[in-house]
Amino acid sequence: MVGLKTVTRTPDFTPTLVTETPLFLITPNTATPSVQMEGFVSVVVSGTAFYKTAGCEPISVKFTAQAGDPVNVAFVVLFVRFKSKQSGATSEWTSIPTQNLGAGTFTHDLISEEMKGVDAFKNAWIQYQFVATNAKTREIGRTAIFSESLTLLDCEPPTPTPSLIPTPTLLKP
Numbered sequence: 001m002v003g004l005k006t007v008t009r010t011p012d013f014t015p016t017l018v019t020e021t022p023l024f025l026i027t028p029n030t031a032t033p034s035v036q037m038e039g040f041v042s043v044v045v046s047g048t049a050f051y052k053t054a055g056c057e058p059i060s061v062k063f064t065a066q067a068g069d070p071v072n073v074a075f076v077v078l079f080v081r082f083k084s085k086q087s088g089a090t091s092e093w094t095s096i097p098t099q100n101l102g103a104g105t106f107t108h109d110l111i112s113e114e115m116k117g118v119d120a121f122k123n124a125w126i127q128y129q130f131v132a133t134n135a136k137t138r139e140i141g142r143t144a145i146f147s148e149s150l151t152l153l154d155c156e157p158p159t160p161t162p163s164l165i166p167t168p169t170l171l172k173p
Contacts, residue, residue, distance in 0.1 A: 035145070035146055036143065037143050038142055039068050039069065039073075039140055039141015039143075040132065040141055040143055041066040042064075042065070042066045043064070043066075043143060044063070044064045045064075046062040046063075047061050047150075048150060048151065050110075050112070050151075050152060051112075051153050051155040052112045052152055052155055054155070055155045059112075060109045060111045061126075061150065062108070062110075063078055063107065063108050064105065064106070065078075065098065066106075067141065068141060069141070070103055070105075073133070073140060074100075074134050075133045076100075076130055076131070077095050077096065077097055077133070078097075078108050078128060078129075078130055079093045079095050079129045079131065080093070080110065081115070082115065082118075082120070082124040082126065082152070083125040083127050085123060085124060085125060085151075091115070091116055091117030091121065092116050094114065094115045110126075122154050124152055125147065125148050125150065125152075126150040126152050127147050129142070129144070130143045
């Protein structure tokens with residue numbers, strides 16, 4: 001029976017996997033924190049730069065931290081220090097208690113004079129971190145260090161630009 005082909009039965013129904021591609025995807029509008037936020041829901045800073053002295057604005061920056069466990073968080077401390085943009089050298093940390101606004105919200109308006117080493121740094125990064133504690137001062141939350149998102153600038157008032165004052169010309173009659 002050389003050359004004789006055997007009949008291969010083909011089923012009448014072949015299952016086919018049907019896949020649908022959605023026309024669009026809906027993703028929740030939630031920010032992905034770039035820094036670890038253990039114990040905190042959010043940290044908001046009012047700007048990306050502020051000035052060392054009066055004469056330039058703004059001279060402060062407002063921090064607002066929202067604790068993840070508002071019932072048990074009694075205190076939030078803001079830690080800040082300078083980091084040189086040129087060498088990477090840092091100052092020692094300054095700890096600053098924040099104001100409790102209620103419902104787990106803590107805030108502080110930072111001015112440069114509050115920080116240790118303010119005179120040793122010019123146009124430096126401000127590194128910051130939040131630590132949450134309960135009523136017995138046991139730590140229950142800590143953010144990672146926010147490193148290069150806030151700058152302290154020296155205020156250099158603009159130099160006056162001489163203006164040309166027109167000289168009146170006398171007309172002869």
